[in-house]
Amino acid sequence: MLNVVTVNTNPYEGQKPGTSGLRKKVKVFLQENYTENFIQSILDANKDSIAGSTLVVGGDGRYLVKEVVDKIIKICAANGVAKLLVGQNGILSTPAVSCIIRKYKTLGGIVLTASHNPGGINNDFGIKFNCSNGGPAPDNTTNEIYSLTTRIKQYKIVPDLVCAVNEIGTQTFTVEDRQFVVEVIDPVKDYVDYMKEIFDFPKIKTLIQGSEQRAPFKMLIDCMSGVTGPYVKRIFISELGAPEDNVIRATPLEDFGGAHPDPNLTYAADLVTAVKNGDYDFGAAFDGDGDRNMIIGRDAFFVSPSDSLAVLAENALCVPYFSKHGVRGFARSMPTAAAVDRVAAKHGKEMFEVPTGWKYFGNLMDAGRLSLCGEESFGTGSDHVREKDGVWAALAWLSVLAASGRSVQGTLEAHWAQYGRNYFTRYDYEECASDPCNEMMQALEKKITAPGFVGSSYSSGNKTYVVKLADNFSYMDPIDKSVAMKQGLRIIFEDGSRIVLRLSGTGSSGATVRLYIDSYEATDVRGDAQEMLRPLIEVALDISQLRQYTRRDAPTVIT
Ligand SMILES: O=P([O-])(O)O[C@H]1O[C@H](COP(=O)(O)O)[C@@H](O)[C@H](O)[C@H]1O
Numbered sequence: 001m002l003n004v005v006t007v008n009t010n011p012y013e014g015q016k017p018g019t020s021g022l023r024k025k026v027k028v029f030l031q032e033n034y035t036e037n038f039i040q041s042i043l044d045a046n047k048d049s050i051a052g053s054t055l056v057v058g059g060d061g062r063y064l065v066k067e068v069v070d071k072i073i074k075i076c077a078a079n080g081v082a083k084l085l086v087g088q089n090g091i092l093s094t095p096a097v098s099c100i101i102r103k104y105k106t107l108g109g110i111v112l113t114a115s116h117n118p119g120g121i122n123n124d125f126g127i128k129f130n131c132s133n134g135g136p137a138p139d140n141t142t143n144e145i146y147s148l149t150t151r152i153k154q155y156k157i158v159p160d161l162v163c164a165v166n167e168i169g170t171q172t173f174t175v176e177d178r179q180f181v182v183e184v185i186d187p188v189k190d191y192v193d194y195m196k197e198i199f200d201f202p203k204i205k206t207l208i209q210g211s212e213q214r215a216p217f218k219m220l221i222d223c224m225s226g227v228t229g230p231y232v233k234r235i236f237i238s239e240l241g242a243p244e245d246n247v248i249r250a251t252p253l254e255d256f257g258g259a260h261p262d263p264n265l266t267y268a269a270d271l272v273t274a275v276k277n278g279d280y281d282f283g284a285a286f287d288g289d290g291d292r293n294m295i296i297g298r299d300a301f302f303v304s305p306s307d308s309l310a311v312l313a314e315n316a317l318c319v320p321y322f323s324k325h326g327v328r329g330f331a332r333s334m335p336t337a338a339a340v341d342r343v344a345a346k347h348g349k350e351m352f353e354v355p356t357g358w359k360y361f362g363n364l365m366d367a368g369r370l371s372l373c374g375e376e377s378f379g380t381g382s383d384h385v386r387e388k389d390g391v392w393a394a395l396a397w398l399s400v401l402a403a404s405g406r407s408v409q410g411t412l413e414a415h416w417a418q419y420g421r422n423y424f425t426r427y428d429y430e431e432c433a434s435d436p437c438n439e440m441m442q443a444l445e446k447k448i449t450a451p452g453f454v455g456s457s458y459s460s461g462n463k464t465y466v467v468k469l470a471d472n473f474s475y476m477d478p479i480d481k482s483v484a485m486k487q488g489l490r491i492i493f494e495d496g497s498r499i500v501l502r503l504s505g506t507g508s509s510g511a512t513v514r515l516y517i518d519s520y521e522a523t524d525v526r527g528d529a530q531e532m533l534r535p536l537i538e539v540a541l542d543i544s545q546l547r548q549y550t551r552r553d554a555p556t557v558i559t
Pocket residue numbers: 019020114115116287291292333356357358359375377379503504505506507514
């Protein structure tokens with residue numbers, strides 16, 4: 001029999017979950033009781049339902065995942081959790097956690113990841129709680145967890161419990177007078193089974209392997225040494241018959257090989273170059289925990305995430321899941337360009353604009369009003385789970401291409417010919433000093449909400465923009481009526497062009513400024529986004545005084 005030990009502890013400051021969980025440097029999590037405090041607070045936030053419950057536990061394989069899985073097992077055992085489903089070696093992608101929570105109807109899950117942030121002892125770690133719908137906990141739950149972390153005095157643990165997470169199978173422990181079960185599961189199986197239900201695998205296989213009518217389709221898939229490697233190998237190589245060399249960086253590494261596991265044009269530049277120089281029809285990359293995706297076509301033709309969502313929405317019926325369940329509404333985060341809004345309008349679907357953060361889509365999906373959604377931050381997904389899903393997005397794209405026989409570029413061009421194009425770019429200024437960035441946001445909010453700002457005009461190049469609306473975006477959830485305030489500064493001009501500025505909520509230190517620019521062109525659809533948006537970018541830099549506040553001449557990343 002194993003004993004529960006109660007340990008006295010003191011609160012740590014700053015355990016407030018951000019856009020998607022608590023993300024800090026590994027060394028912060030290594031402080032005495034820091035991780036234990038946060039885990040106990042997660043369980044305490046669920047105190048009415050934790051006894052006898054089942055939870056899912058896993059992460060993206062980064063440094064510290066295994067140690068924290070061990071702590072979670074011991075603390076859950078002490079707090080009366082009945083059963084844990086743990087990915088073998090602590091591995092589970094974020095969408096797989098969501099899938100498993102829903103499939104086995106568990107109380108929720110704990111996801112160990114800092115997503116796209118670098119890993120290793122000097123980099124980032126993160127802990128996130130997902131609820132029984134499989135999605136990231138909503139603000140009221142994360143606020144409750146945070147509030148508990150500020151008052152915590154004790155946590156409970158079973159220090160002598162030894163659980164082997166490297167072996168698939170069930171281990172049963174007797175903790176005082178209770179049974180506690182840990183089932184170590186194949187991290188990939190449930191997710192792959194689900195993808196086979198959602199998509200027409202034989203059809204995608206024919207696309208990839210070629211047929212009498214069509215040459216084999218050549219792909220390059222970059223897992224960025226994150227968690228998707230095992231999923232991608234099983235799905236694309238074993239199930240869909242792609243050659244092994246179509247998949248790169250497919251072994252999860254604790255430090256992602258020293259790289260930044262963020263699928264964008266800067267951090268996945270090697271993939272972009274390889275696709276540009278090679279004979280590939282399709283390229284895809286996923287982030288550390290497998291929820292983000294980047295899609296490129298032949299010659300590294302880049303699909304902006306805002307367009308990706310619009311194309312998948314337009315062609316949803318190429319995916320058997322949607323033909324079976326029907327297509328309900330669409331949604332995007334506020335900074336995401338409005339390409340999908342046009343698809344919604346044409347097809348008479350409901351359209352929602354939510355704050356940045358996947359958690360804001362959950363209620364709409366649970367209420368049966370939302371099928372497909374996405375974010376400019378390389379997030380695309382649907383109501384098949386309650387997280388965005390990188391591998392799903394790649395399979396959805398392949399389904400569209402298999403149905404139409406078009407190339408990636410041809411698909412976008414056909415879409416723009418029908419709907420016009422929402423040009424979009426994002427400038428990221430990473431790891432700036434926090435104080436001047438906060439000052440910049442305050443000054444800008446004051447400026448744009450002052451009387452007289454609406455109606456004022458700004459000129460750059462040969463363009464003049466007249467302000468139609470300016471505010472700090474707030475959102476009321478249509479289902480539970482909860483309100484999220486101060487979700488980003490936006491300036492909307494008479495012609496529909498927009499400037500959006502916000503501070504990232506996923507960093508672990510300093511401030512990352514995100515500047516989003518978009519504008520719509522009905523017929524001039526083949527331009528270069530950077531050139532087309534240049535005048536508006538200059539206006540944005542001028543209004544915000546961003547260069548002066550951040551002391552940066554150029555962004556770290558341009559999307
Ligand atoms: O980090 P992930 O992949 O979980 O992604 C998280 O952060 C993104 C960007 O956040 P920010 O602009 O605040 O950095 C959000 O769009 C996304 O919904 C959220 O799940």
